[in-house]
Amino acid sequence: MSKGLPKRSENYSEWYNELVKRADLAENSAVRGCMVIKPYGFSIWEKMQRALDDMFKETGHTNAYFPLFVPKSLFEAEEKNAEGFAKECAVVTHYRLKSDPNNPGKLMVDPEAKLEEELVVRPTSEAIIWNTYKNWIQSHRDLPILINQWANVVRWEMRTRMFLRTAEFLWQEGHTAHATEKEAMDETKQMLDVYATFVEEWMSVPVIKGFKTANERFAGAEETLCIEAMMQDGKALQAGTSHFLGQNFAKAFDVKFQNKEGKLEHVWGTSWGVSTRLMGALIMAHSDDLGLVLPPKLAPIHVVIVPIYKGDEDLEAIKAVIMPIVKELKSLGITVKFDDNDAYRPGWKFAEYELKGVPLRMAVGMRDLQNGVIELARRDTLTKETRPIEGIATYIKDLLDEIQTAIYQKALNFRQENMFKVDTWAAFEEQIEKGGFLLCHWDGTSETEEKIKELTKATIRCIPLDAVEEEGVCVYSGKPSSKRVVFARAY
């Protein structure tokens, strides 16, 4: 293994790819466009799942599981949704293999075993779920239905990047059904808030909440809400979406309920999801040229303790002092690794745990023991300090909280420094090359949005929920506009 990572400043995507591999998060697999998530990477995802799942439960949702396969006839029922995903669907056409008579030892698809109806591998589950909901809903008493599922989905992408875009990815998808439009819209907004809270408080990544434009809207939705985050190269990454589906799926799948007046009405729906793409956001928002920087709340290991010793006697002396601290840290809910592996020297371990983003490193040698101190090094700031052993566990607990906040603040500062109000087309063209979010007036038309995309590769990431009303003119067309939207190049 060579020593350093590529530099972010020299080649951002190479830095990202190398970091994912070297930090043991994931690797490419033998399957085109699909990755293997390795144990270290998966343990971060598990922490995300745990936190999100708890938040879903707190807001009244329960988990269920629906099939991977969707019969084509169901898939195509909601036309806009089907059209939107048609180009990237994997399709199962046969159900059996057999020995190839012309090629001993090899298998072939058995032409006799063609399915009567093809099965689409879900790119998303609205179709199969709404088809099921039809059977579950008769009366307003059956509503609301608040269900989430953790699942894999497949979207046959042309070009893939680990975590950011893979052919198969893991996600959660919430699917809810409601009696009124308002209730469904409230749900859509509530879940967007849940996502924003999670990404900001757990991942330490600031987000902008907003509406998608018609062009960027989920196929089949009436309205798509999203959270957008800024990566260190100034590009935007959509971190989560929450859709108000109106009655579109209810109509497509004939899902009606009898209201209190005894009249039949179509059900109102929402769906919302975040995926393993969040891993990409986490990596690109905080990490540096030495490796990952993980926020404590998602770090598989909070503190690594590296003993520095000569011979077994030293090690035993260090252990005698350290083991009670390890125990105390664990009792405070802190994950500790005491690395006394003799095969590696301290310097190697320092570099290794920096690569893996462990938030705190404690180094202890004989000299420290004599002085009753240890050395604490912070991954986020790369600073070191010498602390008394006395009371170290509670100090660490507080410091981890501080790191969680500091990482967020650093990302927020970066975003503030790279967000610009832009009012002329010349300034737009200049700034978009430098990166960052451009806050601009827009005339509200798809034509202008597409023209800008064609000219600059920038898209409207969102119309912020908190956009202030102000008089202005569209940065491209000069037509009147009442608020600013966020333009950026995006992942």
Add this chain to the structure above:
RNA sequence: CGGGGUGUAGCGUAGCCCGGUAUCGCGUCUGCUUUGGGAGCAGAAGGUCGUCAGUUCGAAUCUGGCCACCCCGACCA
């Protein structure tokens, strides 16, 4: 899917133009010395050269198909 590139030991590579079964570094194993920022010395193991076919006395090397990955486009969470 279009353009460009790559594939040789666990990882990174030389060799390929001009055919004769393979270079170097890191890692691994053994031993000793080491241990406060990626240790040193000595010895050793490890390769159907992505894959399938073709040309040839002989293919990592030449030809063709296929697979995978990377970069740039189009598409997208």
